[in-house]
Amino acid sequence: MRIGVFSDSYRPYVSGVVLSIETFSRELAHLGHEIFVFAPEYPQVKGEREPHIFRFPSFHTPINPEFYIALPFLWAARKYASGIGLDLVHVHSPFMLGQVGVNLARYLNIPAVFTYHTLYDQYMHYAPLAGQITKKGMVKYASNFCNRCDLVITPTEVIKEMIQGHGVKKPVIAIPTGVYPERFQAGDPGFLNKNFGISQDTKVLLFVGRIGKEKNLSFLLRAFALIAEQERDAVLVLVGSGPEETVLHYSAMDLGIGERVIFTGKLPPETVAGAYRSADIFVFPSVTETQGLVLVEAMAAGLPVVAKAAYGSLAMVEDGITGFLCQGEEDEFAEKTLSILSDPELKLRMSESALRKAEELAADKMALRLESAYLALINGNHDKLWQMGEEG
Known part of the structure; x- marks a missing residue:
């Protein structure tokens, strides 16, 4: 498989989301799959040649200068992806590049997967426009984004049950990020x-x-x-x-x-x-x-x-x-x-x-579970997706 990964945070920025992407990418590569990352540009990597990584122009936030926000140019993603032949898009944020990733998946007519990494309503003190949106509104926004995707991954069963309670109707499978x-x-x-x-x-x-x-x-x-x-x-x-x-x-x-x-x-x-x-x-x-x-x-x-x-x-x-x-x-x-x-x-x-x-929770075991979900989605085996979700 050729998998397009879209994230609003990526190395050199350090976070649990970045670590999750790197861990799964490494293990999926060991299984013979190709990973293409779409991420913000950071000054530390500007001008560097990074195989299989496309960087969007970005700017740092005043609240957290280490974090950069990408300018979500869909045309740039389409141009970069045109010669790749992606089989699936996996997004790791419901915001800037997450939106680009889902729109690209629809343009290419391929499945879109979303990992619900964060309780977004609990992190609104970092958002510049947080005062203009309620926590309830953020929960609804994230749930609506889940329903635009074909499959949702959560790190735990607890979060799976939570978002289903918030109105997520698409298949949801709990797959923790593994460790070494x-x-x-x-x-x-x-x-x-x-x-x-x-x-x-x-x-x-x-x-x-x-x-x-x-x-x-x-x-x-x-x-x-x-x-x-x-x-x-x-x-x-x-x-x-x-x-x-x-x-x-x-x-x-x-x-x-x-x-x-x-x-x-x-x-x-x-x-x-x-x-x-x-x-x-x-x-x-x-x-x-x-x-x-x-x-x-x-x-x-x-x-x-x-x-x-x-x-x-x-x-x-x-x-x-x-x-x-x-x-x-x-x-x-x-x-x-x-x-x-x-x-x-x-x-x-x-x-x-x-x-x-x-x-x-070893990384190789978790990657095999994710691979199985990907293949079921690509092959249109929705019964297996729902079964995986029920098995926990």
Whole structure:
């Protein structure tokens, strides 16, 4: 198959969406398929020759200067695609380039697939025109876009059921983004000690992700303040960057935990495995994830997880087995984290279960499932698509 991938974010920008595209593209290529990416242009790659990648002229946003918005020129996409012979279009956004991708699919009379990566209504604080549209309006917009496509992929069953409840009528199949467990198991367990001076005897609680409002990190700081009162040698390590970093730094100081909260900034992908392997527990307060790929990465490194019970974490974390899911407030989050820190046998059992869960979500297995969905769609086998959706 020749697959056209359209995304409003792509490398060198770093995000869960970009990682998902790269992971599936790599595995589909191993299966013999060709991937053609349509993405925004970034200054770091301007002028570079990138085989199978078409870059649209773009501009950066004032809210997030690292993120560039493509100018959605359909004529340019048609011109580039004219000599490719695409069999299918797969879009990863309902906005600029997602619209271009679906329109191109209709022009070429080929199927269009959409992956519902994001709870778009929960990220409206990043949209310049957010004040002119309600959250309810955004949900309706995304649902209408789903119904323009021939197949919708969601990262989890939870999100599949949610969007079907919002009125999505097209086939929906849950296919998580897979990971490479061996990469995270091979991380350097002395990474945080060597690079940030954290003693290997210290209990490390780790968060990896964007340092933004949607990650609910102020909740995590308050929970850690409770943990720190009882676990004197525990530290909280936040890996990532984002607009809330300065605010959270001052919040940590106000809570009296400033010296025990370490902000590493953004780490290169090849070193993040070391951060996971240097930690004791992965803590995840976000309530806006459709999957939370970092949850799977953490489990692949053998970390038990303590997470807020919402969307992605409900699907990825088995409560009491690979970690704990918290329905309540900071005191519950702190209590469950402390219960793992104080019980080595529980920690070991959860670690072993986490490793098994990550193996189930290996990248090659997830790519085979996506390939099967693609082939059913191209061959017009809609009964199989609905069956795959029901199987979960």
